[in-house]
Amino acid sequence: MKKKNKSQKQQYKLESIGRLILRFMNKKNSKIYNYKQIADGIDYKNPRQRELVIQTLHKLRAQDKIKEVEKGKYMVNLQIKETLTGTIDFALNGNAYVSVEGLDEDIFIHQKNVKDALQGDKVLIITYNFKGRKLEGSVLEVLERAKDSFVGTFEYVKYKDFGFVICDKKVINTDIFIPKSKIHGAKDGDKVVVKMLQWDINSKNPEGEIIKVLGKPGEHETEIHSILAEYELPYHFPEEVEDFANKINREITPEELKKRRDMREVLTFTIDPKDAKDFDDALSLKKLDNGNWEIGVHIADVSHYVQPGTLLDEEAYSRATSVYLVDRVVPMLPEILSNDLCSLKPEVDRYAFSAVFEMNDRAEIVKQWFGRT
Template sequence: MSNKRKTNRGKKSSGPSKSRLPKKSRKKLFAKNNPGAAFFKRRRKDTAKKEKYIAEYTGTISLTRDGYGFVTAEGLQEDIFIPQKRLFGALNADTVKVGVRKMGSDGLRMEGDVLEIVARSKKPYIGILQILGKQAWVIVENKVMPYDISIPAGQADPKDQGKKVAVIVRQWHKGMDAPTGEIVDILGEPGDNNTEMHAILAEYGLPYRFSDEVENAAAAIPVKIEEEQIRERRDFRDICTFTIDPADAKDFDDALSFRKLENGNIEAGVHIADVTYYVRPNDTVDKEALTRGTSVYLVDRTV
């Protein structure tokens, strides 16, 4: 079974092919279509180990659509350019160790090699699940990911064929024809509004669902106001008070009040909800709130 990859950067293949080729031919085809995977065809001692490096750094690599990458390391004011043939299996957002071969000068960047994959990125890739017999692949949408991701047999449900999914790379090393990954979420049918919004949030590591634990904790918060709280606060319930939040807001925590005083003056009140009353330090809701401290606005929702 051959897995047709991108024949050139930025263009996607149609996914797994139904034609069969001998294993040796499949490997040759894969190497031809994926020059960045040459790491798996030659020993590191033939390249990296023979180099004498000026310096070594550990940082995060960012790949481009053209196949090369840049490593940002703590303490460096500039990033390190990594040619495609020197990536040695690194994928976008991986933590890598790099050796610098050329120092930057005359406006040029430092240039180096990836020496080691320190840690694979935990950020998911978004793609379409394709199942053919016992084989499954995620056809990745991200242009900086040069490979489609293989899903181990039995880990893809046939009913999810053609759906958009989030997948994390679990293995990608010498001797493998393609990265192997794990589907961490079934997002839904491509083109559906919720599916596409969840895909955007998932790709950028933003929350788009609440866990059952958080949902249950929120549902258990009492809505009845205790008499003690009423005695300790000023009661505006008999005064015309209205929210200024729009009808589609996720929370209604800002309000204005209005009343005419006996001396003829108009009193306008500005009110902010005491949301913290319902949240206790280090409880389930509090911990979830810490992960959502920054509001992210999409076209139809706020996270």
């Protein structure tokens, strides 16, 4: 009889602890907790009490009142549906949405449930339904970082031999911790590029390593290189791409001329400023015998030199466009192409692609032609 009473008392105790746990977890019912966080939340601090918390968690899980979303981590069972993989996109208020291939609508993630995810990361999420609300989710794990290098200002903590990097763009909601061994010569106040190495689940700050010192904030070269680094703009081309470009045949061949309409005797002028290095576009104008005007719009025929599937094609695809900064250009193609072979320079024969149309005095187009010139 005494044994039975003892067993009943233990049962009542676990049920009582279970109510405490559920009350605590329901305050933030989409958050994921480990047993230590739950024990602290109900003020169960000593080892014996924590053992009871673990027993109770197993019981609640067996009763389907809570869900073990990954080993040792629990959340209230909110009609959990499934785990999905997608790309996370943050709103300005800190909340986020995860787009999943095959789903029409993005899944909402409250800012308290984004874990250590950053903009554009590939993440594993768990989804659940709140009564009367749309599908929501919580980030379980970052599967792949979209970016792990950031630009920021280094702050050295005097007498402690470590520091922090405050990122220029608020892509991370906390500073990056830099241990002494990872400072690599940076001085207090320097603008730097930092590589994020790890972000432990119980740590407020990710740990990083300074991989480049850009200079002092406000200086022209520092700020330009900050832009290049922040947006990962590739200022230099890989050696193999440069070598490939330098082997291109630069001659205007008779065989190629036969395939093209010759516009070299037509008045043609570029529409770039006189200090431009690359002349991409040109206009031509010619009075026809019938009184109409022949207008030509010309662009450099890049496709003649950049063939599909080549190193040049792949490099241009990855860059997508040329980027113009205040004092320099990050080109889409190596200089031999962007500033020479694909630049419509004065008095130099160049391959082009053209739209030529005939226009009458009422500005009506009566004829048009498209092709290589």
